[in-house]
Amino acid sequence: MPPTATAATTTTPxxxxxxxxxxxxxxxxxxxxxxxxxPLIADTAGVAAGTIYRYFPSKEALVNALxxxxxxxxxxxxxxxxxxxxxxxxxxxxxxxxLWRFGAEHPRAVAFIETHHHAxxxxxxxxxxxxxxxxxxIAFIEAAQARGEIRPxxxxxxxxxxxxxxxxxxxxxxxxxLMLDENATRESEEIMWAALRAS
Amino acid sequence: MPPTATAATTTTPxxxxxxxxxxxxxxxxxxxxxxxxxPLIADTAGVAAGTIYRYFPSKEALVNALxxxxxxxxxxxxxxxxxxxxxxxxxxxxxxxxLWRFGAEHPRAVAFIETHHHAxxxxxxxxxxxxxxxxxxIAFIEAAQARGEIRPxxxxxxxxxxxxxxxxxxxxxxxxxLMLDENATRESEEIMWAALRAS
DNA sequence: GCAATATGAATGAATATTCATTCCAGTGCC
DNA sequence: GGCACTGGAATGAATATTCATTCATATTGC
Numbered sequence: 001m002p003p004t005a006t007a008a009t010t011t012t013p014x015x016x017x018x019x020x021x022x023x024x025x026x027x028x029x030x031x032x033x034x035x036x037x038x039p040l041i042a043d044t045a046g047v048a049a050g051t052i053y054r055y056f057p058s059k060e061a062l063v064n065a066l067x068x069x070x071x072x073x074x075x076x077x078x079x080x081x082x083x084x085x086x087x088x089x090x091x092x093x094x095x096x097x098x099l100w101r102f103g104a105e106h107p108r109a110v111a112f113i114e115t116h117h118h119a120x121x122x123x124x125x126x127x128x129x130x131x132x133x134x135x136x137x138i139a140f141i142e143a144a145q146a147r148g149e150i151r152p153x154x155x156x157x158x159x160x161x162x163x164x165x166x167x168x169x170x171x172x173x174x175x176x177x178l179m180l181d182e183n184a185t186r187e188s189e190e191i192m193w194a195a196l197r198a199s
Numbered sequence: 200m201p202p203t204a205t206a207a208t209t210t211t212p213x214x215x216x217x218x219x220x221x222x223x224x225x226x227x228x229x230x231x232x233x234x235x236x237x238p239l240i241a242d243t244a245g246v247a248a249g250t251i252y253r254y255f256p257s258k259e260a261l262v263n264a265l266x267x268x269x270x271x272x273x274x275x276x277x278x279x280x281x282x283x284x285x286x287x288x289x290x291x292x293x294x295x296x297x298l299w300r301f302g303a304e305h306p307r308a309v310a311f312i313e314t315h316h317h318a319x320x321x322x323x324x325x326x327x328x329x330x331x332x333x334x335x336x337i338a339f340i341e342a343a344q345a346r347g348e349i350r351p352x353x354x355x356x357x358x359x360x361x362x363x364x365x366x367x368x369x370x371x372x373x374x375x376x377l378m379l380d381e382n383a384t385r386e387s388e389e390i391m392w393a394a395l396r397a398s
Numbered sequence: 399g400c401a402a403t404a405t406g407a408a409t410g411a412a413t414a415t416t417c418a419t420t421c422c423a424g425t426g427c428c
Numbered sequence: 429g430g431c432a433c434t435g436g437a438a439t440g441a442a443t444a445t446t447c448a449t450t451c452a453t454a455t456t457g458c
Contacts, residue, residue, distance in 0.1 A: 016404090031319065034233035038448055039406090048405040050450075059448065115314060117370075120230065151393075153386040160371035161364045161390060168363010169356065171316075187352040191360060194350075195394035215438090237414060238440095247439045249416075258414070 017055045019045040024066055029112040033063055033121065060121045067116055067126045070109040075133045077102050082140050088149040091140070092196065096166075096189045103170035110170040134159065151198045162192060216254045218244040223265055228311040232262055232320065259320045266315055266325045269308040274332050276301050281339050287348040290339070291395065295365075295388045302369035309369040333358065350397045361391060 023044035027036040038059055042049040056062040081095025103110050116122060117130065137159045144150040150158065169188060222243035226235040237258055241248040255261040280294025302309050315321060316329065336358045343349040349357065368387060 030317075032231045032233055034231055035319075037446080042406095049448090050406065051404055053449070054403070151390065153390060154383060156371065157368065157383060157387055158390070160367045161387065162367075164367015164370070165360040165364040167367060168359045168361075171363070172355065172359040184353060184356060188356055188360065191350065191352060191357070191394050195390050236412080241440095248414090249440065250438055252415070253437070 014055075016045070016047055016051065020047065020052055020055060020062070021066055021069065024062055025070070025108050025112055028063065028066070029108040029115065033059075033116065033119065060123075063116065063121060064123050064126050067113065067122060068129060070106070070113055071126070071129050071133070073106075073109070074102065074113065075129070075136075078133065078137065082136075088144040088147065089193065089197075091144075092193060093189060096192060097185060099166050100185050100188070103166065103173070107170055107174040110167060111174060114167050114171070137163075145198075148198055150196050158196065161195065165192060213254075215244075215246055215250065219246065219251055219254060219261070220265055220268065223261055224269070224307050224311055227262065227265065228307040228314065231314065232258075232318065259322075262315065262320060263322050263325050266312065266321060267328055269305070269312055270325070270328050270332070272305075272308070273301065273312065274328070274335075277332065277336065281335075287343040287346065288392065288396075290343075291392060292388060295391060296384060298365050299384050299387070302365065302372070306369055306373040309366060310373060313366050313370070336362075344397075347397055349395050357395065360394065364391060 020041065023041050024036075027041055027044060038052060039049045041062075042052055045052075052062065056065060077098040078095055081098045082091050084094045085091035138155045141150060141155040141158050145152050145155070219240065222240050223235075226240055226243060237251060238248045240261075241251055244251075251261065255264060276297040277294055280297045281290050283293045284290035337354045340349060340354040340357050344351050344354070
């Protein structure tokens with residue numbers, strides 16, 4: 001394999017592309033997709049409008065790339081939490097702390113994912129990724145229920161409740177100035193585990 | 200007083216205005232504010248584009264009227280729940296069931312309120328209404344904590360968690376086809392009370 | 399010098415809003 | 429009762445603006 005090609009890609013793994021994605025994340029999370037003109041994304045990213053079309057074939061392709069990037073990161077947090085623990089309690093703790101850290105570091109990403117979840121311009125591949133996360137979460141809940149460690153409620157309800165609570169927390173924190181606080185992590189984790197655990 | 204004038208107003212308390220608001224609710228919740236052309240709202244409502252400007256001075260005024268209408272309804276549900284019960288457990292039960300019914304009957308309204316909460320075109324009066332609901336909710340939580348009936352966590356966190364969980368539930372149910380189910384109401388109420396109650 | 403890359407003014411398609419016109423219910427007059 | 433009249437309500441084509449996308453030109457790195 002040619003080492004130069006790989007090296008070049010490693011040095012500048014697409015600084016412009018990343019700047020565009022980052023600007024889009026900020027703007028889409030604050031003003032929605034349709035409310036954000038492409039030239040504004042360009043300005044914010046520090047590039048010209050035309051440059052965006054060198055990296056993404058259309059505004060829709062851009063929003064889908066962004067969605068997949070962050071939904072993928074979120075998935076890794078959940079999967080790693082599940083993989084990292086041995087007991088259900090431990091798995092949930094890791095997952096919640098991972099989510100919390102993710103929310104504290106990337107509040108814009110949480111808002112963006114939430115807002116664009118059911119949008120019409122989200123394509124099939126992006127939607128499939130969302131579905132995969134749901135399936136994996138529900139499989140985890142069902143397994144834990146089978147072991148009698150999570151209360152035997154509809155797994156769909158349990159998942160929506162927990163993910164919804166997390167999203168609500170991040171969104172509210174973003175508006176005011178909560179988060180990162182060590183104590184709040186523990187508090188919220190305790191509350192949610194009290195909600196989940198059997199009997 | 201002229202009885203005819205009053206009668207006329209009673210018969211049609213603004214059928215067109217209501218049709219416009221209803222069409223806007225559907226479209227804004229499905230496609231966002233900026234993603235919804237005014238002529239499409241007009242078509243959906245069964246009126247001409249110009250007619251909308253007879254009832255609302257601008258698209259922004261329309262979205263604010265809509266926001267206040269539904270945020271007001273939501274507030275009544277919460278306030279009535281608190282007012283209707285004598286114990287904290289009972290108050291929470293009424294509130295959750297009220298929210299549940301509201302979500303089942305008006306899923307579009309829940310999605311709309313959630314999506315437009317922090318939007319830039321939401322004016323000060325609308326924002327104040329949102330703040331009022333937060334203040335009232337937090338006052339309720341603090342009072343219950345003082346009586347030792349809700350766990351002594353940051354009231355802000357508790358509120359975000361509960362409201363977020365509710366929103367997550369409705370949004371997910373809207374996508375698939377949950378809700379209205381008598382059993383699911385009870386299940387989710389139990390889960391959330393387990394999360395809240397002291398020790 | 400020459401590819402590859404970046405630029406931003408120009409283009410054409412949408413969009414919010416306006417306004418000249420049509421419609422209609424109610425009123426007074428025969 | 430029938431009939432012209434009037435003012436508010438409704439219309440939808442026209443206007444002025446905004447936006448996604450393109451492309452001829454400029455810049456960069458080698």
